Amino acid sequence: MEDSGFPWTLGHVHSLISSLYDPKSPDNVATTQALLASFQSSPQAWSMAYELLKLPDEKVKFFGALTIIVKLNRDSATLNEEDAKELLKHLMTWYLSSLKASASLLVPRKLASALATFFLHFHQLWPNHVRHLTICMVEDRFYDPFSTDRPQDVSALVCKADGNTLKAILWVITGIMEDVTRLEWNIMNNTGLFTSVIQHTSDAVALLFQGLTSHRISVAGNEVVKCLQSWILFAQRLPSRDSHIVGLLRQLMPTVIQLLPVDTQFEVSAELLIEVLNSYPTLLTNNEFELLASLLISPWSDEQYQRLFHESPDFDSTQFGHLLLAFGEERCQWLMQTNDGRSKSILAKLCGLLTSEGVPGIENRVFVAAIEFWSNLTETMSDLVYSGEIPTTPWAKQALDSVLEAVSNAWHKIIYPPQEVVNKWDSSDRVFFAEARKDVIDFFQSVYSLCGSRMVAIFVELVLTAVNDAAWPRLEAATYCLAGLAECGRGDAALDVLMTPVFESSLFTDLASPNGNIPNRTRQTCVYMIEQYTEYFQRNISSLAPALRLLFHLLGDRSMAASASKSILRLCSSCRHHLYSEADGFLAEYRNLSLNERLDCTCSEKIAGAIASVIQAIPNQDERSHASTMLLEHVYNDVLLAKELFGRSAEAKMSRVGHQCGCDTWTLEHPALHSALKALKCLHSIGRGFQSPAESPIELDNGSLLKAKNDGHLALSHRKVVEIITDIEAIFGQNAEVMELICAILRCGFSEGEPGPFVLDVDVVTRYLTSHNVNTPRPGLLVTTAASFVSSLQIRTDVDKESTYAVLLHWVVSLLRSLSGEPERDTELSHNGIDFVCRLLIKSPRTLLSLQPAAAAEFFFLFTLQVLDGNEPLPKGAAAEFWATFTALQGDQADVQEPIMRVMDMLGPLLVQSLIRNIGGRGSRSELDKLSEPLKKLIVRFPMAKHWLQTAVNHDSFPSSKVTSEQKALFVRKLLALRGSRPTNQIVREFWLSARGSNFSYAS
Structure with missing residues (x-):
């Protein structure tokens, strides 16, 4: 690897650049890039970049411009003022030359970035940069930026520029604004740069105005709008939202709105307006909103809107939909409360977006945003008017009609398409469509707050109609929506009248019919809907038995078993006090299901928990204990099977357990382990089922836990629980999942205030826990269980x-x-x-x-x-x-206070040293608040804390050399003065920053 002292030659660098684009040597790319990066770090790179930019090869010129950018960002401090001025002259000359000579935009765009980077580092050497850049570009030569004899009117200069020249000017200015916007505002070194940009806003706005209104809009329009967008982002970040800049930019917005119907300018102007409406609407005045409203009901708007309903909507029509939604979000109250043709027309279009072409979340990219709009509108309406006032409030009644039309459109849109279409979806498509459906339910729940049971009535009617018509996709969507509304009406017995026709219809019969052609998805959604209305069944016992019969019947269908078992668990848990008389029947059904191997592991777990819930509600303790023992025996059968399988050959084991467990991974593990895990999971589910319902009172003074010892059946249940745990641990005790489940089983009894099969004797739990070692x-996990x-x-x-x-x-x-x-x-x-x-x-x-x-x-x-x-x-x-x-321990007894003082006399200095080492830089920032807590308590309670702190900050083990003795002393004084109050945490953070090497200095 070359280092920065290597004597680079132009030919060597040229050959390295060329080799990057050589398809014959792809393996050498990484080495070449590393060598070129080393070159860019060398002092020679400044002068050699100049030479590279003189060569005819576009790729070499591009690298030369890139090198200038790298050197400016890394080594700008090495340039004196004269060198920097010379660099600006060269950059501008190269830029002008590249615009005429380059076959592509590669080199000009990179040189534009280099000029923007130069401004970031040497803005003081480029006064009036907008005007100076415009002069140089228009007159095709470099002028001294400090000369004062050039024209001052940017508008007049731009009039002389053709479209390509205007684009070249805008590339540089946009680059400057994007770079400046990314900088931190609270750093003093950047103040002059921001001031320089702000001072020349008027020049930039004049340039942009000419670009937006001149004949060059067809050539440079996109660049003009992008540049304006960069200025708006800059204005948003201004701490004070400078009114002068905002006023100047605001002047351009009517022109941007007028660009929307221009085909070549629609994309960028719509993108800009969507961003402004969503994040900076104060940039628009009422005049601009009026312009937009008029445009959104124009023939052009109607044409764009209709394209959303074509088979394959194009990008522009989708963008129009998002523009319509952004306007609607910002003018939500106006749309609701204004009774004129424009607001009605726009609201109708917003409602119609919910019927636009494509599957929501997959082909249709507007639907989810439209649902969000209607949810927000509904919530805004709820804030403005109470549901009882809607009939007497004209605007509210009209708005609610629009909302209910949106409900109808949204419901139709979330009907699943034909199965052959669904089969083509990948996992992402399925997730997107499911999320879109959830968003629709959120919207419907918001509507419920406005019109209450009317929403339930709408979907009850849709369900009944779909059942009568055997329209299974519509039934699935309607029951999905009805299930989503269950949470809104929970506890409202008045809804029972509406729901009874559903549960007394032929729905249960149709779902149970062996000859039916109801798709599995529809049946699963119907079962889910039953599960969501458990409170209805608590109040309407006559419907409970048919529901449970249906669910137990569906357990025989493998495609329905998971949904059915989950709903059975929910119903039995909620309605246990109405079902306990049928406990023997439940146990018999569970026995039959197990013997016929109709349940997989997951379903067994849920059904066992459901039956445990029913048994828990039996009032007679003897009967309850007897039933619990019977249920535990079913679990123990799986333990016996696991023990039997453990001793068999692998081939025999797999042939039996693979069918019984229904687990996807059974072939990868010991089959006996599956049976053991199934037993533990069922036992855990039973333990949770035996827990008292949350609403049940806990009597602390009735001595019921003492009486538990005299219950023979209960003692038998305790022994069976412990036997199951210990037998499985004896075989699979080295399996982490086994231990995790055992701990969860033990915790089932910890919160109970009544005797139960899982409320084990204290000495039994203690012996079990302490029998384990490291x-x-x-x-x-066992230690956590011990803490509980x-x-x-x-x-x-x-x-x-x-x-x-x-x-x-x-x-x-x-x-x-x-x-x-x-x-x-x-x-x-x-x-x-x-x-x-x-x-x-x-x-x-x-x-x-x-x-x-x-x-x-x-x-x-x-x-x-x-x-x-x-x-x-x-x-x-x-x-x-x-x-x-x-x-922080307090106590009047000597046997508490005296040991505390002895411990602190011995360990107080060591504790403080450890805390100070962490606060002095060894700890991480996220740990400081927790480390501050013992420090605060020490200062408040122990007089020796001052001495300990002074010793600790000056101890040899203090990890930082960046803090002076004076800073350490001041830190200790501040801690002591604060006396453990909340500001201590901030002082600790500041000291940590100082020790880590920040430029923090303490104020006295």
Whole structure:
């Protein structure tokens, strides 16, 4: 590799450039590019770029111009004033020459960029740059920019320029504006550059006005509009929205609007106006909005609009649709509240956009934006008028009629096309269409807030009509919309009258009919709709049994089983108090389904959870416990199968389990593992089903948990749960998914306030957790489970909590010890272990402070300090939270306060040193807020904090050499003065920035 000191020759560079375009040596491109980049870094590149630009080869000239740009951006500081002036002269001369000599625009456009880059670095050497550039271009020669004897009127100069010359001027000015707009406004070094641009706005506007209104518009119109767009973006970024600039730019907008009907200018002018309407509408006055409104109802507009309904709408017609929508968004209230021909016509077109050609989200790029417009209009209308006032508010009634017409158009548009069309979609097309449908539902939900149950009535009628006509695609779309409205009317019993005809129609019979030709998608959507109306079935018990019969019938159809099982789970969970008398029937049905192998793993999991929900609602505890034992026996059958399969040959196993599980990956793993995972997933689903409904009250004082020990059936259920877990772990205990599911199963009983199969005895859970060591897959999961377990003990009245806390704490500390002083060996364990102790510290400080042997507690404290000095963000955050909690502990008892003081006397200096090392640059910015918390608590509670801080900032381990002793002292004084208040965090961030090497300086 050549270095910057290599004596480059023109011939060598020329040959390297040529080799880039040599098709015979593609493998050498990367090496050549690296060599040329090295050349551009060399001091010789300045002078040699001049020579490259004199050569006739376009590719070589292009590279010469590129080299100038690179050198300006990297090494502009190496040019003195005279050299820079000379460079401007050469750039302008080369630019003029390239416009006449170049066969393509490659070199001229790159030289235009070079001139723009020059202005960025030497704007002070290019006064009146717009006027000077125009003079040079028009008169085809370079003039000294500091001369004062040239014409001052840009408009008069532009009149002499042909279309190509005007384009060349605009390329440079657009480049300047795009580059300037990307710069930071709050940097002092850029102030002069921005001022220079602002001072010459009038020249630029005069140039743009001539370009927009002259005969050259056909040649340079696109470039004029692009340049104007760059000025508008610049004006948007001005901190004060300079009224002078805005006023000048505003003068050009009527002319831009008048360009819309010009075919060659439509694309860029429409793009500009869409951007202005969406992000800078204040640039337009009422006059411009009137012009636009008139144009949008003109014959030209009608022609553009009609093209949207052709089989393949072109880009311009789609762009017109977006222009119409941008206008509608900005003039939304005017369209709603104004009762004149123009507003009605525009609103009708906006409604008609929902019927434009193409599948939404795929071929049709206007539909989704149109739905968003109607959603916004509906929400705006809701803000302006209450639903009850609509009939007496004339404009609101008319607007609602338009909204309901949009509803009708949107519903028709989301009907699935014929299956042969859908089969041609790729995965992205399917996602886009599904997202478009979701957007439609969001719109319908907004409309519901205006007209309430009328929306439900509309789709109930559509569903019933589609059922009678056997119009299955329409039925699918209508039930999808009706399902989407369920959330709006949840809890509203008045809707039951509307929904009853649907659930009492022939819909259930048609869906269950074996001879029916209803497509699977339609059946799945209907099942989804049933699931969404669970509250209806809670209030209308007579419809519940037919719904469940249908769903259980559909379990036999593999294409419907997943949807049906999900809906069964939802219905049984919500309606459990109406179904518990049928628990035996559910168990028998589940037994039959399992024996006939009609359920795959996922469906079994959901059906087991559904039946558990029903059993949970049985009022009699003996009956409930007996039923739960029967259900658990079904799960244990899968455990027995897993054990049996584990001992068989692989061939025999696969022939049986592959069919039963219905899992796509069964051939890739041990088949017994599938049976085991199925058992655990079903057990977890059962555990969730047995959890009390959220609305059920928890009685803390009734002693029910104590009575649980005397229930023989319940004790049998407990033993069965533990047996399932331990049997599977004995075979597959090294599988991480197995351990994850076991932890989830244990947590099912932690939040319960009533006896249940998963509310295990405290000593059983404790023994199980503490039987594991660091060799268990993901031991951190078990520690997290232990933390949840500790929290759950608050409602247990039958245990010695302190003893349990101590046993679990010893176990967690032993796991952390097993990391052999390397916390980052298992960051999950380190993080969760510290988090466990932190939670325990809040509940029972004595457990940690009186831990025996004392060496165990000492190890933990030092472990957290080691983690604080590490690099892993999650454990470090947990350690910071632990110390913030520990240093904030309050308590009047001597057995709490005295140990705290002893710990802090010994470890306080080390803790502060660790915090200061992080704040002094070792930590990351995202960690600073968490690290500030223990620091604030230390300052408030411990008098020695001042000494510790002063020692820490001057300690040899302080990581930064960029902070002076005075800055360190000032930092400590500020911390102490703030006394742990919120501004401490900002002071910490500033000190960290200073230590990292920023140019921050403290104010005294």
